[in-house]
Amino acid sequence: MTGTEGTMPVLRAQNLGIQFGGLKAVDSFNMEIGESELVGLIGPNGAGKTTVFNLITGVYKPTEGSFYLNGQSMNGKKTHQIVEAGIARTFQNIRLFKKMSVIDNVKAAMGAKLSYNLFHAVFRTPSYWKQEEELTKRAEELLQIVHLNGKEDYEAGNLPYGEQRRLEIARALATDMKLLLLDEPAAGMNPTETEELLEIINYIRDEFKISVLLIEHDMSLVMKICERISVLDFGTTIAAGTPEEIANHPKVIEAYLGKDDEEVEEDA
Template sequence: MEQQPLLKVDNAGIRFGGLRAVADVEMELHAGELVGLIGPNGAGKTTFFNLLTGVYVPTEGSIFFNGEKLNKLPPYKITRRGVSRTFQNIRLFGELSVIDNVKVAYHSQAKHSIASSIFRMPGHFSGEKEMDHKALDFLKIFALESFKDEKAKNLPYGQQRRLEIARALAANPKLLLLDEPAAGMNPQETRDLMKLISLIRERFDLTVLLIEHDMPLVMGVCERIYVLDHGQMIAQGTPDEIRNNPKVIEAYLGEEVS
């Protein structure tokens, strides 16, 4: 029996007024896959991520996660079902400490009640201590434990990127969406990121969907790649198939390939 896809996108799209920003997109991701989503600037990649995470509601088609339709669910409910993401522009809480940025993701899973926190009951302190331990474990994985008390805004850019991924993982996702995680990184930081993405996929038994403009990174870590252009999916396949696909070459070079 064929395994049910973890994520199934069925002819999904969205219109903004008369503009069809994303149209007729189909995609399937199975548990444990590491898949890339590429395309020229303005192709609709981040808009598509916003559809998957409830930031935008599809005006056509359907999105299923673990067999459940996500179309009209708000972002926090989609997160609770196991979909977590990072953003193209880093969205950390700059004034909070590094460890508190990770702990924010744990509060939806907190075992102690709001009342115990308000009245500083024993359950509050034991719950906070447990979250401290979990958050520190994540920071160790990302080599950020020595910065745990530093304000997030004071971290170097590459480490802020790593912290954002750590926070997304702390939400305990089944599907992790990474929106241009290598943006602004130097070549060494990008190589380290490639290793980190593969490590976290295996360690946390994750499915990963990655938007990225850095082609060596995409080709180096992804098993399959989808290509979006002008809001439509124009190709999918292995890295070698995508690398040699005339439609993909045309989309990036802007000229027809004979």
């Protein structure tokens, strides 16, 4: 299962599960992601993929199981603590700070790393100027990576759809994470935009040595870039393996396309 033998996995989820009332949205979810690995998480609508993301980022508290980042338990930690530890995400339905400028979106995510306090801010001490200047420089670099340079002063909400998705990635990068969770980053994009996104994902993975967990409906994209894939259906993992294994896995085909009539009769 592990990508890199012998080293500690970046993310390890052990029997992770959550129950909403009587509904088991996710049941004993297991996953290990190695360093610089790109893992896909697929499954039909409502399978619980986004719920897995919400569990890993602390939006929901798991009702069973636990997960570790670099061997450190993340159970019971708040979202911002988990982000500080190194897990950042994007959202399925884009959540930008719409009325703020593009560069401020990125800067806001870097705020936790600034150390100047109220006194420095009010009196505009040299340390304020220095930190703000470094911040601006770093934010501009990140925007360059997602090809948004030159649009720093635009209002984030006014960007075209594809650029908003890329800005979300830049904002996630700004938190200096080790594991990036991408929730359907190619949704609503045309083939050219998807291609550009693919390049960006590959670039940041190599450049920042981060691991990526990707939820995606675009099968060609998943098959093309993911090293391993897990398939969820009704909250349980029905298959895990390389793209080739998954593509021919009977349970996966069944989950996506349904059973053959003959099989149904045989079962009955």
